[in-house]
Structure formats: C-alpha cells, structure tokens
Amino acid sequence: MKMGFICPEAKSPLAKHQFISALRCIARGLPLHSAHMDKDSVAEVLKEIGVFLELKGENPFKTRAYVNGARILEGLTESLDTLIEEERLGDIKGIGAALVEKITELVETGELEYYKELKASIPPGLIEMLDITGMGPKKVKAVHEKLGIKTVKQLESACKKGKVAELDGFGKKSEEKILEGIEFKRKHASHHHRHKALLAAEPILMDLRSHPDVIRCDIAGSLRRSKEVNGDIDFLVSAKKSEDIIEAFTQREGTLSVLAAGNTKASVLLEGGIQADLRVVDDSEFASALAYFTGSKEHNIVMRSRAISRGLRLNEYGLFKSKEETRDPKLRLNCKTEEDIFKALDLAYVPPELREDRGEFEAAEQNKIPKLIEWTDLKGSLHNHSDWSDGQDSLEEIAEQMSGIDCAYWAITDHSKASFQT
DNA sequence: CAAGGTGA
DNA sequence: GCCTGTGT
DNA sequence: ACACAGGCCGTCACCTTG
Numbered sequence: 001m002k003m004g005f006i007c008p009e010a011k012s013p014l015a016k017h018q019f020i021s022a023l024r025c026i027a028r029g030l031p032l033h034s035a036h037m038d039k040d041s042v043a044e045v046l047k048e049i050g051v052f053l054e055l056k057g058e059n060p061f062k063t064r065a066y067v068n069g070a071r072i073l074e075g076l077t078e079s080l081d082t083l084i085e086e087e088r089l090g091d092i093k094g095i096g097a098a099l100v101e102k103i104t105e106l107v108e109t110g111e112l113e114y115y116k117e118l119k120a121s122i123p124p125g126l127i128e129m130l131d132i133t134g135m136g137p138k139k140v141k142a143v144h145e146k147l148g149i150k151t152v153k154q155l156e157s158a159c160k161k162g163k164v165a166e167l168d169g170f171g172k173k174s175e176e177k178i179l180e181g182i183e184f185k186r187k188h189a190s191h192h193h194r195h196k197a198l199l200a201a202e203p204i205l206m207d208l209r210s211h212p213d214v215i216r217c218d219i220a221g222s223l224r225r226s227k228e229v230n231g232d233i234d235f236l237v238s239a240k241k242s243e244d245i246i247e248a249f250t251q252r253e254g255t256l257s258v259l260a261a262g263n264t265k266a267s268v269l270l271e272g273g274i275q276a277d278l279r280v281v282d283d284s285e286f287a288s289a290l291a292y293f294t295g296s297k298e299h300n301i302v303m304r305s306r307a308i309s310r311g312l313r314l315n316e317y318g319l320f321k322s323k324e325e326t327r328d329p330k331l332r333l334n335c336k337t338e339e340d341i342f343k344a345l346d347l348a349y350v351p352p353e354l355r356e357d358r359g360e361f362e363a364a365e366q367n368k369i370p371k372l373i374e375w376t377d378l379k380g381s382l383h384n385h386s387d388w389s390d391g392q393d394s395l396e397e398i399a400e401q402m403s404g405i406d407c408a409y410w411a412i413t414d415h416s417k418a419s420f421q422t
Numbered sequence: 423c424a425a426g427g428t429g430a
Numbered sequence: 431g432c433c434t435g436t437g438t
Numbered sequence: 439a440c441a442c443a444g445g446c447c448g449t450c451a452c453c454t455t456g
Contacts (some may be wrong), residue, residue, distance in 0.1 A: 058431090061446055065431030096432050134453090136428050169426075173454060234430095262451075265430090277430075292448090293430090304447045315448055423456100430450085432446085438439100 039073045039080045042106050045115055046070035046099075052118045054137040055126055055144075069099045071298060075358045080107060125151035131190065132181035134174075142167060156182050188273025190231065197223050197230040200270050204235065204252065208278075211248055213239045215283045220293035225352045232275040236290050242280035249278045285317050287335045292316035298357035299350075306345045306361075319344055380409040389414040 050066040072094050073080070083089045084107055090100045106112050129140045129152055143149045146167055147158055158164050159175040201219055208217045214237050218224070221234030239245055246266045250258045259267040265279045281289045292300060292315070307314035313322050318332040319341055335341045339349050347364040351372055354360040363369050385391030386398055393401070395412065402410045 053431090062431040064446080068432085094432065098431060134428070138427060169455065171455060177453085232430095260452080265451080267430090279430095297447095301447055308447080313448095317449090426453105426455085428451105428453085430452105434443100434445090436441105436443085438441085 037106050037110055039076050042080065042103055043070040043073040045106060045112060046073070046102075049115055049118060051127060051130070052122050055122055055130075055141055056118075057137070057141055065094075065096075065099070068094050069103075071357065073103070077359070084108075123150040125149075125154070128152050129155060132178060132185055134177045134181050139169075142169065152182060184273075191229045192231075192272070192274050194223070194226070194228050194230060196272065197233055197274060200272065200274050200276070201233045201235075203254075204233075204249070204276065207248065207252065208235060208237055208245070211245055213241055213245055215239055216286050218290055220290055221277075221295065224294050225296065225355060230274075232277060233270075234293050235276065235278045236286070236293055237278065237280050238283040238286040238289075239280055240282075245280055246278070281316075284329075284332075287337050287341060288314070288318045289316050291338050291341055294352050294355065296356050299355035299360070302357050302361055303341075303345065306347075310345065312344070314341070314345075375405055378405060378407060380407050382409075382411045383413050384410065385414050386412055 046066045047070040050063050050070070053063045053066065054060075072092060076083075080089075080103075083092075084104055089095055089103060090097065095103070102112055102114060106115075123144070126140050126144055129135050129143075130137065132152070132155075143155060143158070143164060147163055149155050149158055155164075156179065159179050162172075162175065164170050164175045164178065165172050201223060205217065205219060208214055216238045218236055219234065220236045221232065222230045223233055235249075237245055242264060246261055246263075250261050250266050250268055252268075254271050256269040256271060256273075259269055259275065261267075264281070265277065267275065267277045270276055279289065279293060291303070304314045307319060311321070312333075313320045313326065315327075317327050319335055320326050320328070320331045321333060322328070322331045333340075333344055335344065342349050342364065347361065348367045348369050350360045350364050350369060353372055354363075354369065360369065381402070384398055386395045387393060388395065391398075391414065398412070
C-alpha cells in the first residue's frame with residue numbers, strides 16, 4: 001500500500017495512527033473524528049518521548065520511566081479503554097499519576113500536548129545522529145547546542161572543517177570516528193534479516209564448535225531469541241584458554257575488518273556489513289553468560305531484580321549468594337545450565353524466544369510457559385517459490401527438503417512469467 | 423592517570 | 431518519571 | 439493522610455580528552 005502518497009505527513013506514530021484509524025472508520029461507516037488510539041500506538045508515543053528526553057539531557061531515570069511505561073502498555077492483556085474507564089491504570093506498577101494523565105489524553109483525544117511541544121523542539125536530524133556509532137545523546141546534544149547542527153549532513157561538513165574538534169570533549173580523533181560512522185551508516189544496513197544473519201552465523205559456529213579449545217559454544221543475542229531482524233550476531237564460547245579461539249575468529253576469511261580483539265572478546269565486521277561479537281568465558285560461567293548475552297535487556301533486568309529480591313545477585317559471571325557486588329566463586333551457586341538459573345529464581349525454563357519481558361515471568365511462575373511451535377509441527381506448506389522465479393532453491397532441492405520434514409502436503413507457487421518481480 | 427561518554 | 435520508606 | 443527524600447539492574451572494555 002502506498003501510504004506515503006495518500007498521507008504524506010504520516011511520519012509520526014501519532015499521525016500514522018490517526019490515518020489508519022480514519023481508514024478503519026471509513027471501512028466501518030463510522031464518523032471520522034472518533035480518533036482512538038490503541039495501546040501500541042500509545043506505547044510508540046511514550047517511547048518517542050523517551051528519546052526526546054534523552055536528547056534534552058533529562059534525568060535518565062525519567063527517560064527510563066517513559067520507556068518502561070511503553071513496555072508495560074505493550075504487554076497489557078487487558079483493554080486499555082477498560083483500564084481508563086475504570087480508573088485502574090494507575091494501579092499498574094510502573095504507571096504513576098503523570099503517565100496516567102498522558103495516556104488518558106492520548107486515548108481520549110488522539111493527541112498529547114506535551115508530546116507535540118517536545119517533538120517540535122527537537123530537529124528530526126538529531127534522532128538520526130543517534131544511529132551513528134559513537135554518537136550518544138550527550139554528544140548529539142553538544143553539537144546541536146554549540147554548533148547549531150541539525151542534520152547528519154551538517155555534522156559531516158562540520159567534522160570536515162574541523163569545527164567539531166574545537167568543542168569540549170571532542171578532538172581530532174572524534175571527528176574521524178564520526179565521519180567513519182556516517183560513512184558506515186550509508187554503506188551498510190543497520191539490521192539484517194534473520195535468514196541472512198543465520199547464513200553468516202552457521203559456518204562460524206561450525207568453526208568454533210570444531211576448535212579444540214572450545215568446551216561449549218552457542219549463538220546468543222537476538223539471533224538466539226529467533227528475532228526476525230538482527231542488529232548483530234553474538235557468539236558465546238567457554239574454554240580454558242582464549243587466545244587461539246580469538247585468533248581463529250578474527251582471522252576467518254570473509255571477515256571485512258576486525259573491530260576489536262582482546263583477551264575475552266572480539267568483534268568483527270563480516271561481508272554484508274553484519275557485525276559479529278565473540279565472548280570467551282570460563283566453562284563455570286557459561287550458563288550465566290549465555291543467559292546474560294541472550295537477553296533481552298528487558299528480560300535481564302527483571303531476572304536481576306528477581307535475584308535481588310531473593311537475596312541473590314545475578315550478572316554475566318554467575319548467580320551469587322550475596323547482596324553486594326561480588327564475583328567470589330565461594331558465593332556462587334552452581335548453575336551449570338540456564339535451567340538451573342531459572343530454577344534458582346523459582347521460574348520454569350523460559351525459551352529464548354519468549355525472553356522479552358512480555359509476560360513470560362508470570363507464565364514461568366505458574367509453570368505455564370506455552371509449548372512453542374517447532375518445525376516438526378508443520379503439516380504442510382502452500383507458498384513456495386523455486387529458482388524458476390524468485391526463490392532460492394531448485395525444484396529438486398525443495399522437493400528433497402519437503403520430504404525430509406514429513407509434510408502432509410506442499411505446493412510450488414512460483415510467479416508466472418508475466419508477473420516477474422524485478 | 424581520572425573522568426566522562428558510549429556500547430556491549 | 432515511579433516507588434518505597436520514613437517522618438510528621 | 440501527606441510530604442519528602444533517595445534509589446532506581448549491571449559490569450566491563452574501550453576510547454578520547456584533559
């Protein structure tokens with residue numbers, strides 16, 4: 001659907017929502033002005049406010065409160081309208097008076113004055129700058145305020161002119177890095193489809209597995225959580241000594257450049273612009289490290305809080321029987337696998353796919369984690385393209401695959417020659 | 423070297 | 431921003 | 439009941455600046 005053509009200004013979630021909402025009204029034959037926001041649209045606005053506040057240099061905890069609120073809304077099972085109507089929104093932990101007011105305004109009017117003002121006060125280019133590696137909120141704020149820079153282009157030319165190096169906290173090196181970051185952003189996608197990431201990851205995983213020093217080894221991060229889009233690829237390895245593993249990882253062919261290589265971790269850029277990170281840990285730390293690096297961040301936060309409320313402490317090195325920061329092996333609970341960690345926190349095992357703090361903790365407490373669909377559950381497939389049109393594999397290869405996974409039925413659905421997509 | 427910022 | 435403990 | 443203060447998840451590696 002070419003929405004941009006019909007609704008050219010639909011750039012903010014708010015405007016986009018209003019547009020879609022209007023479409024729905026038309027479809028149902030309802031009057032247009034019942035602008036009604038659902039929880040996800042409201043969440044988008046709150047998240048955006050979070051970014052804005054960050055750029056303003058607001059209290060980071062305040063920023064977090066908004067992002068937090070957004071996440072809570074997304075995970076809501078109950079209808080937002082009901083909650084507002086019955087004035088129970090504020091009962092939810094993490095949503096206080098201020099958020100109740102703002103959410104209510106959004107749902108009831110489809111707008112939020114506070115958001116509008118905030119948005120108007122921040123040039124969109126600043127958000128874009130946050131995507132440049134090395135440019136965090138503080139630095140974006142600095143170049144904006146001190147040099148009046150509003151776009152990435154302006155930032156680029158300011159760096160070339162040496163203006164940026166004059167600023168406090170910046171130097172020649174900073175300018176170079178920023179320019180590199182801009183260049184990189186133009187050349188490479190920031191995110192990659194799962195199948196591409198997997199394609200890149202599998203041979204590396206094979207190599208790591210077959211390395212003599214490697215004890216245990218796994219993919220972590222969003223790829224392990226089976227997210228459809230991945231920012232990078234994370235590998236975790238346990239071993240007695242790391243040097244040779246790091247060496248092998250960074251010296252693989254197909255590696256464009258080595259971003260960092262130290263004692264316990266390395267980072268490389270693969271062909272196609274995908275970044276791959278490797279961590280090497282002691283085998284006794286493998287479980288906690290795997291849990292930690294698998295994430296998500298939101299999930300980890302709740303895991304740590306759970307540990308704390310049980311007089312424990314959870315970090316990438318283990319689960320410790322202590323209220324203080326520690327890495328003392330004597331205080332460490334022996335968790336050989338992730339299952340052990342969940343068990344120690346009174347939780348059923350949560351598969352990586354569900355680790356998003358979207359309700360998995362409630363389910364795991366009651367031992368009600370759903371069984372996830374697996375390949376073997378697939379009964380048939382009615383949409384397959386071969387390389388005759390725009391698919392990847394030949395008919396023979398598809399046939400072999402399909403008989404291999406025991407489908408009751410399947411079909412080839414190639415495009416006709418007349419409708420080839422280019 | 424410490425401090426600040428950033429990314430992981 | 432939110433939440434909790436403390437003191438009034 | 440209300441006002442107010444203080445904490446809020448975690449740790450490291452790394453870089454740049456001063």
